[in-house]
Amino acid sequence: MKPIYFYILFSLINLQAFSQTVITGKVTQEQGEALPGANVYLIGTYDGTSGNENGHFILKTKKTGTFDLRVEFMGYEPAVQKLELKGDTIRVNVQLKEAFNQLTAVTITAGTFEAGDKKQAVIITPMDMVTTAGAKGDVYGALQSLPGTTTNGESGRLFVKGGDSEESQTYIDGSLVYVPYNSSAPNLSTRGRFNPFMFKGTIFSTGGYSAEYGQALSSVLLLNTNDMPAEDQLDLSVLSIGTEVAGTKLWKNGAATGSLTYNNLAPYMSMTAQNYNWIHAPESATGALSVRQKTGKTGMFKFYTSFNKDAFTINQENIEPGGSSFDYHLANENYFMNASWNGHLGEKLAMNSAASFTNNYDDIRYDQTTIGKRIIGAHLKNSINYLFTEKFSLKFGGEFFTKTYSQNVIMPTETHDNNFTNNTIAGFTEVQVYASSKFVTRIGARVEYSDYLKSLNLSPRLSTAYKVTENSQFSLAYGWFNQNPVDDYLLYTNRINPERADHYTFSYQSSVNNRTLRIELYYxxxxNLVKTNGGEFYLPTSYTNLGSGYAKGLDLFWRDSKTIKNGDYWISYSYLDTKRDYRNFPETAIPTFASTHNFSVVYKHWLNGLRSLVGANFKYSSPRVYNDPNSPIFNGERMLPYRSLDLSWSFLYRKNIILYGAVTNVMGFKNEFGRRYASTSDVNGTYQSAAIQPSSNRFYVIACFITLTRKGNANQLDKIE
Amino acid sequence: MKKITLSLAVLFVSLVSMAQKPEFLQTMGETLGQFSTCKNAADFQALGNKFQMIADVEKAEWLPVYYQSYCYIIMSFLEPTDATKKDSYLDVAEKSIAKLIELVPNESEVYALQSFYFIGRLVVNPMERGQEFSGLSGQAVGKSLAIDPANPRAKLLKLQGDIGAAPYMGLDPKSFCPQAKELLANWDNFKPKSSIHPAWGKDQAEGIVKGCQ
Known part of the structure; x- marks a missing residue:
């Protein structure tokens, strides 16, 4: 008995040991194309293999019984198949489905320029924001090298697709910046309040943006501040116009950066030719503090606060009949605070809470007039994004804006005190659905109520994108955009309603190997634009919502970082056709801020031997219109075209020392922004006028940036402008 | 009685793990041996696949995940032009490194690997990513060296980073030669914890020293 038993046992073991199952087959994608190198293995065992270049695989195993065969390949959904292993040969052909990946899927690009993160298809990076020659280290200056914008040299603000500068809003980490620009004298260029080095990412939307953003007729600029700094450091910047010292200290999961800035243009202005007579050159001092703290696994709390004081006095020619020149003095105080929290509440739920507070005061004195203007604004916002599946997400949230504007005007004969407070409450919701990785749709709506205007409005939004090939796509956006009328009208009336713009945007974008082409058409x-009907400005009855207008155009963008070694350039062209009837316009006319053709080329080159980054920027804007009250035709005059060639050079002197120099308008083009006219005519019935010129024809800056760290090897490379 | 049961249980558990370990060790050893035969991205992908498979069986072991990630980083360096492909390899490595940090948050080798991964990201587009990723890579090396100041791979990565940045900083890359020679001379003094623990990098150190002559 015994031997037989043993014999059977032995043969069984033998069978087990020597029976080998061969699993063979081919791994393809859905269209039948072979996937080379797929991973093929039996789950829970060490038996596995990889496919060859034709997708074929052979897996030999001594295991018997039921096993799961897993086939996986990067970028595809893994497939699992139950197999009965009995020592024979099994043929298994596996088709893998392409996995859905939001990072590589189609994105909505109509109207949007996105910068930041590591995606390939970005148009302009945060680095570009600061290395564009001619931007003079100003965020808004850099954006003016993108299509859809019009350079207004007498303003410096953003004018987007036929929209006035008030129609653009700036958000930092989700909350509104009520006063994004420095105060400036009338007809002189201003710049943004914020240092571009603060931001790691930027989304500049020139139309058709998400329902999350309201109170902007033309564009939103979304700035996201840097996350955690890398190490403790001290930065010293010495510029021809001022100096800055900033210190960063890290602790566990947190960091703080404090900075002090002092700028004074007096020495610079005394050495260079100026078009105006400055009695007191612009002088400013700023203190800022930013704090970062990681909370939990995914949360990040950010806080930023700054206090800025600046002042200048400029002598202005008085063009009123019999007037003599007078000093225009402006002193500004700006307090700004911004806080945000971002994080995940569970796997599928992400939350963003943001708040901002602004207290801005302008003290203006000229001739015999004193004007005090104060803006106190706050914004609270909370938004939640819920990811039902990778392909379907819902966003909703609410926000609250409050703004108090008061203006006090003292003239020799009279005094005016006016103010208003407007509270706006808003709610928004939006769904984003990917039908496939090639087709995405975003539908949303926004409701806003203003308690001062007693108006309730609805803003539906729709956008969609379709990927035609691996590297190119079409995108469409449509929506209604509402915005409360400008402060200067709300001071005197609340009998008007928000203004509205409907956007239609169609864009095509193709991005191959660091070359990007983009074409956008819009209408x-x-x-409901606010119009004055000729009545006294302080009477509520003088204002109506009867204005209207249109803007249509074509934007072209080409960027190529590939063709020229160590070189990078982009070209923007915008064609704009716009007319409107608003404010004090007697009829429908082209507004002063619009120019038909805008052209810009930016070029940057890294010179390895010289350890230098050199940059050039050429800009052209076709002549804009302006109004001459002596002429019967409204806005019938044409100013000179705007032209400027700007150069910059950054030199890495030591590993922690950067020298920088830049000059604008190298060619010395004459730029003039029309003329300003007296409000009353002289004895001959003529309105006297003076040319509006830039502050100077050319601007130079030289700077030295020094970084000190414990390790002594960091630098301010990101400060190369 | 209780004691006996307990000791029996302990014995059983250790027997089982003993029984499993040899297969794990053997497979790991065999797979690691294949590194020397890898010539192109496809070879590294096949190897990465194998480590992925082992990781799938041995869910508590960090080394298979480590090597899988390492393979994908190497693949990104081997891809000649396609930036999207490079990034997609690095996306795989990124996920694995996140897993590693969860599995063994205090392992010097993991942060050295993370630093290597950041260099991979940087190389895809040095003009745009240079600043951000050289910082991140330096931070990761710092973490690695803080845990184990003797880790030769961390030292190597730091050295490579310094040498790579030298031309931009106005320094002579050769000024790092003494450091490189010292690193190579002491390389074998560092004993990996086991035969399957990370041991790579000596070739690269040799390469740097060779370049010095």
Whole structure:
């Protein structure tokens, strides 16, 4: 008995040991194309293999019984198949489905320039924001090298697709910046309040943006501040116009950066030719503090606060009949605070809470007039994004804006005190659905109520994108955009309603190997614009919502970082056709801020031997219109075209020392922004006028940036402008 | 009685793990041996696949995940032009490194690997990513060296980073030669914890020293 038993046992073991199952097959994608190198293995065992270049695989195993065969390949959904292993040969052909990946899927690009993160298809990076020659280290200056914008040299603000500068809003980490620009004298260029080095990412939307953003007729600029700094450091910047010292200290999961800045243009202005007579050159001092703290696994709390004081006095020619020149003095105080929290509440739920507070005061004195203007604003916002599946997400949230504007005007004969407070409450919701990785749709709506205007409005938004090939796509956006009228009208009336613009945007984008082409067509339909009817400005009855207008155009963008070694350039062209009837316009006319053709080329080159980054920027804007009250035709005059060639050079002197120099308008083009006219005519019935010129024809800056760290090897490379 | 049961249980558990370990060790050893035969991205992908498979069986072991990630980083360096492909390899490595940090948050080798991964990201587009990723890579090396100041791979990565940045900083890359020679001379003094623990990098150190002559 015994031997037989043993014999059977032995043969069984033998069978087990020597029976080998061969699993063979081919791994393909859905269209049948072979996937080379797929991973093929039996789950829970060490038996596995990889496919060859034709997708074929052979897996030999001594295991018997039921096993799961897993086939996986990067970028595809893994497939699992149950197999009965009995020592024979099994043929298994596996088709893998492409996995859905939001990072590589189609994105909505109509109207949007996105910068930041490591995606390939970005148009302009945060680095570009600061290395564009001619931007003079100003965020808004850099954006003016993108299509859809019009350079207004007498303003410096953003004018987007036929929209006025008030129609653009700036958000930092989700909350509104009520006063994003420095105060400036009338007809002189200003710049943004914020240092571009603060930001790691930027989304500049020139139309058709998400329902999350309201109170902007033309564009939103979304700035995201840097996350955690890398190490403790001290930065010293000495510029021809001022100096800055900033210190960063890290602790566990947190960091703080404090900075002090002092700028004074007096020495610079005394050495260079100026078009105006400055009695007191612009002088400013700023203190800022930013704090970062990681909370939990995914949360990040950010806080930023700054206090800025600046002042200048400029002598202005008085063009009123019999007037003599007078000093225009402006002193500004700006307090700004911004806080945000971002994080995940569970796997599928992400939350963003943001708040901002602004207290801005302008003290203006000229001739015999004193004007005090104060803006106190706050914004609270909370938004939640819920990811039902990778392909379907819902965003909703609410926000609250409050703004108090007061203006006090003292003239020799009279005094005016006016103010208003407007509270706006808003709610928004939006769904984003990917039908496939090639097709995405975003539908949303926004409701806003203003308690001062007693108006309730609805803003539906729709955008969609379709990927035609691996590297190119079409995108469409449509929506209604509402915005409360400008402060200067709300001071005197609340009998008007928000203004509205409807956007239609169609864009095509193709991005191959660091070359990007983008073509965008758009149409904007302005309604309910505020118009004055000739009555006294302080009477509520002088204002109506009867204005209207349109803007349509074509934007082209080409960027190539590939063709020229160590070189990078982009070209923007915008064609704009716009007319409107608003404010004090007697009829429908082209507004002063619009120019038909805008052209810009930016070039940057890294010179290895010289350890230098050199940059050039050429800009052209076709002549804009302006109004001459002596002429019967409204806005019938044409100013000179705007032209400027700007150069910059950054030199890495030591590993922690950067020298920088820049000059604008190297060619010395004459730029003039029309003329300003007296409000009353002289004895001959003529309105006297003076040319509006830039502050100077050319601007130079030289700077030295020094970084000190414990390790002594960091630098301010990101400060190369 | 209780004691006996307990000791029996302990014995059983250790027997089982003993029984499993040899297969794990053997497979790991065999797979690691294949590194020397890898010539191109496809070879590294096949190897990465194998480590992925082992990781799938041995869910508590960090080394298979480590090597899988390492393979994908190497693949990104081997891809000649396609930036999207490079990034997609690095996306795989990124996920694995996140897993590693969860598995063994205090392992010097993991942060050295993370530093290597950041260099991979940097190389895809040095003009745009240079600043951010050289910082991140330096931070990761710092973490690695803080845990184990003797880790030769961390030292190597730091050295490579310094040498790579030298031309931009106005320094002579050769000024790092003494450091490189010292690193190579002491390389074998560092004993990996086991035969399957990370041991790579000596070739690269040799390469740097060779370049010095």
């Amino acid at each position: 904007k339909d302005y309604k």
